[in-house]
Amino acid sequence: MTVADLEGAGAALLALNNAHARELSWLTADRLAALVGEAFAARRVGLADALLIAFDQDAAYDSPNFLWFRDRYDRFVYVDRIVVAEAARGRGLARALYLDLFAAAKAAGHARVVCEVNADPPNPASDAFHAALGFVEVGTAAFEGGKAVRYFERAV
Template sequence: MALAIRDVREHDLDAVLALNNTAGRSILALDAERLRYFYDCADYFRVAEIDGQLAGFLIALREGSDYASSNYRWFATHYPSFVYIDRIVIANAYRRHGLGRVFYCDVTSFAEVRVPLLTCEVFLEPRDDVVLLFHGTYGFQEVGQQRMPAAGPLVSLLAKELPSFAYVRETYLDHGGLPAEPWLAERQRPAHSGPSVGETHS
């Protein structure tokens, strides 16, 4: 089994959209416009390929985005610098095989050289103990709760401190920036950017 984690490409978007919208009730649906916003604006948008097949994806944004999600905005009002995981989706055929942890390791590697905090939220309605346990064992702590708009579900707002960031900041970011290594590079986004969009989170 050959696994590759790579930045999303434009030709992946139809497959990403289909995967998102068949993921079940724990993932809010996307439309093409909202997915295009992520393609244009997300700081982290990577897909997993297994033997050439799309097996999953993860989307994350840094602070300073115009993203209108109430959960993203909660973190923006409480923390000056963070990476926010908007959604992770794994295809049914590849669930319970550790791919979620692979993605979380990858997004942590992305985040810890840029920010002191990795954030996300999980639904408490309906409660999913597997998801809660996954995040708890990965080092996330609850920092708040809120109900999503339009009488939406109650969510637990989670944050994970990234202790490596202090070293990276003091050694590199305060002294000219990160080394010019491919694994440290920013995602190459399209030159144009989309409009702000509303609630789309998982």
Template sequence: MALAIRDVREHDLDAVLALNNAAGRTILALDAGQLRYFYEHADYFRVAEIDGHIAGFLIALREGGGYASTNYQWFGERYAQFVYIDRIVIANAYRRHGLGRIFYCDATSYAEVRAPLLTCEVFLEPRDDKVLLFHGTYGFQEVGQQRMGEEGPQVSLLAKELPSYPYVRETYLERDGLPDVSWLAERPRPTHNNDKRRLAGERRP
């Protein structure tokens, strides 16, 4: 079994959309336009490819964007810098093989050189203790709760401190920026949506 975690490509979007909308009640459904928004704006959007098949994906965004999610906005109102995991989906055929942890390790590697916090939410309605345990054992702690809209589910808002970030900030970001190596690069996005604030190596306050 050959596994690759790579940036999403435009021709992957139909498969990603189908995978998202087959995931069940704990993942909000998307339409093609919403998925296109992530393709054009998400800072982290990677897929797991196994033997040529899309086995899962993870989407994350940094602070300061225009994403309309109430959970993303909750973190934006309270924290100056963070990477927010909007969703992770693993295809049924590939669950219970550790892909979730592989994705979270990869997302952490991306986040820890860019922000002090990795954030996300988990649904409490319906409650899934396996999901709560997964996040707890990965170092996330609850920092709040809210209801998603008047009739939406209650969610637990989670954050994980990234202890490597202060070193990276002081050693690289406040000096000459991140080294020019492939694993630190930003994902390619359509050129008309390039955001120069996001470029790896830029000095940040």
């Protein structure tokens, strides 16, 4: 997906993201377009059934979670956000997006895909999903305001 692909889907993808801002972070339309433009991979299913945005280590991205990985790994693909609309859940869309990302990362010569999962507030569904995909914990971080995350990686 490119910034041009947001035409016609941008408002729906923005609404999908922002409906899950507690887990993902709130975006403006301009910020979503900037993320997609910088992404190693940006994929959607349907108009806005599911969305995945991932960056490689060379991205100009200021997320403290992304920077945690960049401080530790020379090469990686970082999943910044993945979300599935409530009405589209249970159809394997997130798994399909991840499998596509694993293949793209491997084809580009990457050895790992990384991500974080909220520990506080907890996200047990995401914990179970990532464990089923073979992710293993490699670190933790706590942030101002009480938010905490666990960092994960999966070899590809």
